[in-house]
Amino acid sequence: MNQYFAGLGEKPFRSQQLLQWIYQRKVMDYEEMTDLSKALRLRLKESTCLTLPRIVNQQVSSDGTCKWLMQLQDGNSIEAVFIPEDDRGTLCVSSQVGCSLNCTFCATARQGFSRHLTVDEIIGQLWVANHALEEMGVRTARPDVPSDHRRPVTNVVMMGMGEPLANFDNVVAAMNLMMDDFTFGLSRRRVTLSTAGMVPAIDRLAEACPVSLAVSLHAPNDALRDQLVPLNKKYPIESLLGACQRFIGESQRQRITFEYVMLQEVNDTPSLARELAALLADMPAKVNLIPFNPFEGIQYQRSSKSRIDRFRDILLSKNIFTVTRKTRGDDIDAACGQLAGDFTDRTRRSERMRRDSVKVAVV
Numbered sequence: 459m460n461q462y463f464a465g466l467g468e469k470p471f472r473s474q475q476l477l478q479w480i481y482q483r484k485v486m487d488y489e490e491m492t493d494l495s496k497a498l499r500l501r502l503k504e505s506t507c508l509t510l511p512r513i514v515n516q517q518v519s520s521d522g523t524c525k526w527l528m529q530l531q532d533g534n535s536i537e538a539v540f541i542p543e544d545d546r547g548t549l550c551v552s553s554q555v556g557c558s559l560n561c562t563f564c565a566t567a568r569q570g571f572s573r574h575l576t577v578d579e580i581i582g583q584l585w586v587a588n589h590a591l592e593e594m595g596v597r598t599a600r601p602d603v604p605s606d607h608r609r610p611v612t613n614v615v616m617m618g619m620g621e622p623l624a625n626f627d628n629v630v631a632a633m634n635l636m637m638d639d640f641t642f643g644l645s646r647r648r649v650t651l652s653t654a655g656m657v658p659a660i661d662r663l664a665e666a667c668p669v670s671l672a673v674s675l676h677a678p679n680d681a682l683r684d685q686l687v688p689l690n691k692k693y694p695i696e697s698l699l700g701a702c703q704r705f706i707g708e709s710q711r712q713r714i715t716f717e718y719v720m721l722q723e724v725n726d727t728p729s730l731a732r733e734l735a736a737l738l739a740d741m742p743a744k745v746n747l748i749p750f751n752p753f754e755g756i757q758y759q760r761s762s763k764s765r766i767d768r769f770r771d772i773l774l775s776k777n778i779f780t781v782t783r784k785t786r787g788d789d790i791d792a793a794c795g796q797l798a799g800d801f802t803d804r805t806r807r808s809e810r811m812r813r814d815s816v817k818v819a820v821v
């Protein structure tokens with residue numbers, strides 16, 4: 459943006475003014491940006507455009523979780539989810555229209571892949587969600603922020619549709635933008651990126667944008683992980699954990715979150731818990747157990763509460779910090795792995811999936 463303004467012979471602080479108008483005063487019409495000269499406003503209007511994803515459907519769960527279907531300029535739609543808690547409000551943001559990885563337990567995978575989201579479509583989800591929540595009167599209590607700066611969304615997780623590291627440049631630019639003081643000013647601690655394990659991109663992320671990292675592990679050995687997360691065949695567990703260690707060293711983060719979806723009698727046995735504990739023994743790790751969220755046509759089942767508790771207790775007994783993720787918004791299909799959007803699958807995967815029966819991994 460600085461370069462753009464320099465090209466017009468304008469001072470760099472014009473970018474700051476523009477960002478504040480758009481993100482802080484929420485003004486989306488150049489005409490109203492009164493501290494820019496008339497000539498500049500005209501120039502901006504002629505040569506750029508201000509667009510936002512359009513909310514086409516909003517669902518509010520009985521637990522307060524809010525899911526939006528947002529339509530993009532090209533007609534594709536994606537989903538974003540807001541998860542309110544006492545002291546924070548987390549927005550789960552999508553990075554792609556669909557997903558090109560083919561994790562066997564994920565609803566987004568079923569839909570196939572259309573394209574990467576652009577920077578404005580990623581940051582636009584945050585703009586639109588904050589705006590919609592403010593209209594609904596949602597307030598998030600954050601004592602550390604002066605009340606006139608409080609916004610409903612205090613945390614962002616790149617855990618919506620898509621693999622964020624497959625859309626590296628746009629996702630990094632959007633995350634850097636949301637952490638800018640002239641936009642939402644989110645701190646690095648409050649932005650988390652989740653990846654299925656794209657090893658080279660994890661290394662690049664440590665340098666480009668060291669936000670909090672979550673890794674979708676789901677299995678403690680390659681034989682099982684190959685079946686659940688096919689990307690593992692390209693980047694097996696050993697290489698993935700190597701990248702995690704380097705990320706901690708480079709980014710000076712305290713630990714990495716490992717997500718582990720709990721699939722009944724697939725990856726939830728006590729022996730796998732012990733194997734996982736041994737695997738993570740030397741890693742500054744937090745394990746996040748995610749009870750599987752079912753969707754139509756899927757053969758996996760959610761592990762019973764007693765199996766999840768047993769698995770967690772084994773990890774805890776081996777000194778691995780472990781929590782079970784609370785299932786939020788499942789009554790509106792807004793829970794992890796249930797986001798589907800509405801778009802044309804360019805990979806034809808959804809068609810193939812309907813034809814073929816789904817292979818279920820059994821331990």
Ligand code: SAH
Pocket residue numbers: 561563564565616617618619620621622652653654672673674717719748749750751752794795796
């Ligand atoms: N592609 C990235 C971002 C998606 S994050 C990644 O894989 O990390 C969404 C999280 O929800 C991931 O940990 C994913 O593995 C998990 N997930 C996917 N489908 C799920 C389901 N049906 N139930 C519970 N968790 C699921």
